Amino acid sequence: MNKGFIESFFGYIGRVCIFLGAIIVKLYYLPRSFRLILEQIVHMGIASMPIVIFTSFFAGMVTAYQAAFQAGEYMPDAYLGMAVAKAFMIELAPLLTGLIVAGRVSSSLAAEIGTMRVTEQIDALESLAIDPIRYLAMPRFIAGIIVLPLLTGLSLFVAFFGGGICSIFIFDVKPIVYIEGLRMQYYPHELWGGLLKAFCFGFVISLMGTYYGFMTEGGAEGVGKAATKAVVSASILLLFFDLFIAWIVF
Amino acid sequence: MIKIENLYKSFNDLEVLKGLTLNVEVGETVTVIGRSGCGKSVLLKHIIGLLTPDMGDIWVDGKNVKMLSKSELYKLRLNIGVVFQGSALLDFLSVWENVALGLTENQKITVDKAKEVARQKLSLVELEGVENKRISELSGGMKKRVAIARALAVDPLYILYDEPTTALDPITARTINELILSLKRKLKITGIVVTHDMESAFYVADRIAMLHDGKIVFDGTPTEVQTTDNKIVQNFVKGGGQY
Ligand SMILES: Nc1ncnc2c1ncn2[C@@H]1O[C@H](COP(=O)(O)OP(=O)(O)OP(=O)(O)O)[C@@H](O)[C@H]1O
Ligand SMILES: [Mg+2]
Numbered sequence: 035m036n037k038g039f040i041e042s043f044f045g046y047i048g049r050v051c052i053f054l055g056a057i058i059v060k061l062y063y064l065p066r067s068f069r070l071i072l073e074q075i076v077h078m079g080i081a082s083m084p085i086v087i088f089t090s091f092f093a094g095m096v097t098a099y100q101a102a103f104q105a106g107e108y109m110p111d112a113y114l115g116m117a118v119a120k121a122f123m124i125e126l127a128p129l130l131t132g133l134i135v136a137g138r139v140s141s142s143l144a145a146e147i148g149t150m151r152v153t154e155q156i157d158a159l160e161s162l163a164i165d166p167i168r169y170l171a172m173p174r175f176i177a178g179i180i181v182l183p184l185l186t187g188l189s190l191f192v193a194f195f196g197g198g199i200c201s202i203f204i205f206d207v208k209p210i211v212y213i214e215g216l217r218m219q220y221y222p223h224e225l226w227g228g229l230l231k232a233f234c235f236g237f238v239i240s241l242m243g244t245y246y247g248f249m250t251e252g253g254a255e256g257v258g259k260a261a262t263k264a265v266v267s268a269s270i271l272l273l274f275f276d277l278f279i280a281w282i283v284f
Numbered sequence: 285m286i287k288i289e290n291l292y293k294s295f296n297d298l299e300v301l302k303g304l305t306l307n308v309e310v311g312e313t314v315t316v317i318g319r320s321g322c323g324k325s326v327l328l329k330h331i332i333g334l335l336t337p338d339m340g341d342i343w344v345d346g347k348n349v350k351m352l353s354k355s356e357l358y359k360l361r362l363n364i365g366v367v368f369q370g371s372a373l374l375d376f377l378s379v380w381e382n383v384a385l386g387l388t389e390n391q392k393i394t395v396d397k398a399k400e401v402a403r404q405k406l407s408l409v410e411l412e413g414v415e416n417k418r419i420s421e422l423s424g425g426m427k428k429r430v431a432i433a434r435a436l437a438v439d440p441l442y443i444l445y446d447e448p449t450t451a452l453d454p455i456t457a458r459t460i461n462e463l464i465l466s467l468k469r470k471l472k473i474t475g476i477v478v479t480h481d482m483e484s485a486f487y488v489a490d491r492i493a494m495l496h497d498g499k500i501v502f503d504g505t506p507t508e509v510q511t512t513d514n515k516i517v518q519n520f521v522k523g524g525g526q527y
Contacts, residue, residue, distance in 0.1 A: 150374070158372035161332050161365075162386040162438075163358040169389065 053245050057175050060168040067173050074177030081142075082135050082185055089130055090122075090189040094196025097121050102205050111207045115215020118197035123224045124284065127189040128182075129276055132235035135182060136268040140243035143174055144264035147247025148257040156248075171244040178240025179233060186232035227283035234275045242268040285310050286331060286442065286476070291340035292498075293326060300326050302498030303340070313468050313475040315485040317520060318495035324478040325369055327495070328444045331476070332364055333357045344442070362390065365435030369446040371427040373419045379406070379430055380415035386438045405433040409463060425456040432463065443467070445477045449484045457484065464488045482521055494520065 064071075101117035102109070147170060150156050159166045194216055201207040207215075246264040250256045286308040293301040300323040308314045318324050329335040330342055333349045342349040344360060352360060373382045380402035381388070388398050403415055409429040414422070422430065428448060435443055445464065449457040461484050467473050468488075479485050485492055486506045494502040494517050502509070502517045509517060 146376075153370055154368045154372040155374050157329070157334050158366070158368055158374070158434075159385075160334055161361055161368075162389070162434075163361040164385065164389045165358075 049249075050241070050245055053171075053248065054241060056167045057172050057241075057244075060165065060172040061176075063168050063172070064176070067168070067176075070169070070173035071176050071180075074173050075181055078135075078139050078177055078181045079184060082138050082181075083188070085134055085138065086131055086185050086189050087192050089134060090127065090192040091196040093126060093130060094118055094122065094193030094198075095200040097126065097193070098197035098200040099204065102201075111201075111205075111211045112215035112218055114197065114201045114205065114207055115194075115212040116218045117215075118194060118201075119216040119218075119220070120224065122190050122193045123228045124280075125228070125276075127193060128186045128228050128231035128235060129272075131182065131186045131189045131232065132239070132272045132276075133269060135185060135235075136239050136242075136272055137265055139178065139181075140239045140246075140264040140268040141261040143178075143240065143243025144246040144250070145257055145261040147171075147174075147244060148250030148260040151248065151250045152253055152256060166248075171248065174244050175237075175240045178243070179236040182236030182239065183229050183232040186229060190228075223283060227279065230283065231276060231279050234279060235272050238271045238275060239268045242271065285343075285345070286474070287341075287343040288327075288331070289341045289343070291327070291330060291342065292338045293323070293330065293335065294338060299498060301330075301337075304495070304499055306493055306500050306503070308474060308476055310474050311468070311472050312490045313464065313477060313488055315477045315479060315489035315492045316495055317478075317480055317482070317485050317492060319520070320480065322495050323498060324495055325446055328366070328446055328476065328478060331444060332361055332366060362386070362438055363441045365438065365440035365443040367428070367431045367435050367443070367445045367448055369450075371424075371431040373427055373430055373434070375419045377419070378415070379411075379417050379419065379422070382419065382430060383415075383434045383437050385434065390438075401437060402433070405436050406430070408436060408467075409433045410459060425452045428452065428456075428460065432460070436467070439471075440473065442474045442476075445475065445479075447479050447481075448477065449479060449481045457481070460484075461487045496520075 097118050098114050101114055105113060150170070156166045156170070159169060198209065198212050201212045202209055242264045246260040246267075250260040288304060288306045291301050291304040304327065306314070316324055316327065326335060330337055331344065331349070333352065336350055344364070347356070347360060349357070349360070374385070377385065380399050383402035383405055384398040387393050387401060399415065406412065406415060409432050411426060411429050411433065414426065419427065432448065448460050448464065452460065464475065464477060465488050468475060477485070477488055489506055491503060492506055492509050493500045496516050502512065502514050504512065509521060512518065
């Protein structure tokens, strides 16, 4: 590792922290920004819903199928439900949702704000005495933090359903047994740990999306680059947080 | 009044402004002409504190822009309307929401009242019945006019136009020129118009200043522009002179 790398690495961390600080200061205007936040929640949530439902449904089915395959002939029927529930609560629902939303939302945030940067819309806000961090970044940031746990909840629910379909129709598990299985050996901290992950993923996704949006320079090409960087860095940070929270909570 | 003293600004190695000095008195309209890329937009951005000078000062109503705190700067900006070169309308808002944005975000105002103000400002720029349209539905000339309406919405004392007539057809350009003139006469708005459209410059200006190589190389009335023996100005006005 050379000096240039270390410098630019810490420079980067520093800039992100300053940006985050600027957003946090603007939380003072949270009550006033209620409508803006709600709009963003609806926008992000609705846009990501179909793909989250689709992926979670299939991932749920596959998880049940693979669990059955791994356990072989001698497993108790209730085991399938438990496998799906555990896998999704602590890991798959937040991670799948996080990665999907990172791809969808952080890129579109970066592209949207980046376009506003290069077409001087952000300068125009400044000229109207409107703080762009308060008006654009803060509502999107808060919305991301709220939306991810909600989508993760949805993903969990849909995956249970998908796993159930697979168990009931392919492995002839009785519905009631599958549902009992879902509740077997349930520890609340598994659910909360999963939602904590989702919360942090939302934080990372909206922070990276808005950060790269605001840092955009250099026309349409710059906007494309910003979107790509936002997705890549959001995904990497997300996996890092995944491990970190697993380590802390479990 | 706006006083710009000895302004220097460079980006990386590119020196854009090199000791620019310009005064704009209250009630007067000054046109800044100059070739593409000479720093006209950069100059306007300094006046509202979007860019900070490397050296030199800008005084607006006796306040030094670079010394202002953020809240003082925002207060100052409420007195200055800016029409950006590319209009810079927010494309997730409708036309009237754009025009009224400075009001709805900075004042306690009802939606009806804000919409009413927007409608009135839009009629000043001869745009009627477009207030509920999306920005993407407008033509370039309509966007320019909406941008002017937005700059007027907060009843500014100053208005800065960045190439308000470029890329417009001659008739729309003329409407905009007449509008700039009538705003000056009716509302006594002090204006800076950046342009390389000479026709527009002669039409709206009390004074024309020529920006060249980072400095104001000429500053005079439209008549003086036509009679000057300054070669740079002559060349520019005649469109580059002989081939
Ligand atoms: N934020 C910036 N970063 C780096 N360079 C910049 C920046 N803004 C402007 N420049 C450079 O400063 C110079 C002057 O730009 P400016 O936009 O002021 O030109 P202009 O006179 O408005 O030209 P035009 O008539 O084409 O609009 C250009 O060379 C431009 O590349
Ligand atoms: Mg320009």
